[in-house]
Amino acid sequence: MVRSIRPRQTLKNLSLLAPLIFSGRLFTDNYFLITVWAIIIFSIATSSLYLINDIIDLPRDRLHPLKKKRPIASGKLPIPIALFIAIIGIFLSLSLSFSLGFFFFIIIFAYLLIQISYSFWLKNIIIFDVLVIAGGFILRVYAGAFAINVHMNVWFLLCVVSLALFLAVGKRRAELAFLQETAPQHRQTLSFYSNDLLDAYLSMFANATWLVYALFTFFNPPLTTGTSLLLTKLPLTIAGINKWLMATIPFVIYGLMRYMSIVYQGNKAESPEKVLLSDKPLLTTVILWALLVVFILYGVGV
Numbered sequence: 001m002v003r004s005i006r007p008r009q010t011l012k013n014l015s016l017l018a019p020l021i022f023s024g025r026l027f028t029d030n031y032f033l034i035t036v037w038a039i040i041i042f043s044i045a046t047s048s049l050y051l052i053n054d055i056i057d058l059p060r061d062r063l064h065p066l067k068k069k070r071p072i073a074s075g076k077l078p079i080p081i082a083l084f085i086a087i088i089g090i091f092l093s094l095s096l097s098f099s100l101g102f103f104f105f106i107i108i109f110a111y112l113l114i115q116i117s118y119s120f121w122l123k124n125i126i127i128f129d130v131l132v133i134a135g136g137f138i139l140r141v142y143a144g145a146f147a148i149n150v151h152m153n154v155w156f157l158l159c160v161v162s163l164a165l166f167l168a169v170g171k172r173r174a175e176l177a178f179l180q181e182t183a184p185q186h187r188q189t190l191s192f193y194s195n196d197l198l199d200a201y202l203s204m205f206a207n208a209t210w211l212v213y214a215l216f217t218f219f220n221p222p223l224t225t226g227t228s229l230l231l232t233k234l235p236l237t238i239a240g241i242n243k244w245l246m247a248t249i250p251f252v253i254y255g256l257m258r259y260m261s262i263v264y265q266g267n268k269a270e271s272p273e274k275v276l277l278s279d280k281p282l283l284t285t286v287i288l289w290a291l292l293v294v295f296i297l298y299g300v301g302v
Contacts, residue, residue, distance in 0.1 A: 005047035016144030048089030137164035155216035
């Protein structure tokens with residue numbers, strides 16, 4: 001059961017922290033605890049959906065070189081038990097979501113509805129299959145914003161959309177590279193995607209991601225006021241600016257380039273969280289980027 005609900009996949013739900021961090025409320029009141037509670041509720045919903053997805057994809061998973069080892073596909077986890085737990089998880093997540101407000105409930109409900117539709121139907125429609133995967137990341141960020149009721153910068157939202165599309169296309173490109181000529185047998189839409197088409201998509205969304213992120217860092221207003229001890233030691237040429245967040249752009253560019261190089265390895269890029277945990281350079285880059293963002297937003301200027 002633990003393997004089937006994919007604890008590693010909950011890393012995706014950490015994206016609910018993004019609105020908290022970039023809104024400047026990370027260390028304010030109990031916003032952090034509220035966001036953690038939102039992540040737990042969202043994780044219950046996503047874990048339930050993984051069980052349902054494995055039940056629906058059972059015939060194809062048994063033909064997949066990696067997915068055939070999943071507990072449901074291998075027969076180690078009986079389908080009735082998995083379905084029972086999934087239904088309980090869905091109703092539990094919906095009931096708990098009301099504790100964070102009506103709009104958070106709407107996000108959870110919409111996510112469940114879209115993902116179930118994806119499992120039954122949308123995953124077989126070219127382009128829509130990618131859009132739904134990307135939409136899952138976007139809804140996570142909105143869930144984090146609704147949980148603490150904060151405004152999100154428009155450039156930040158555009159960056160989230162671009163990054164979500166980049167990761168979704170990367171997932172399809174990795175599947176195509178790994179399964180090769182047998183790809184259509186495992187996923188119907190892969191028969192309509194070509195390597196050149198997915199490469200064009202990857203390039204388009206990778207460029208959009210770092211460019212929009214660069215604009216976000218430039219237009220994002222400082223969260224604090226005043227002059228820190230650090231700034232007093234620097235030349236006025238650079239100490240007088242309030243665009244320190246632009247220093248994180250190289251990390252984003254490197255992260256995108258590193259992820260693209262992994263995508264073409266196929267099996268290693270089966271899922272974004274697998275890439276993040278298995279690739280030390282990429283993991284180190286993400287950690288350094290996160291620490292630098294927090295330091296700049298909450299440390300510089302106070």
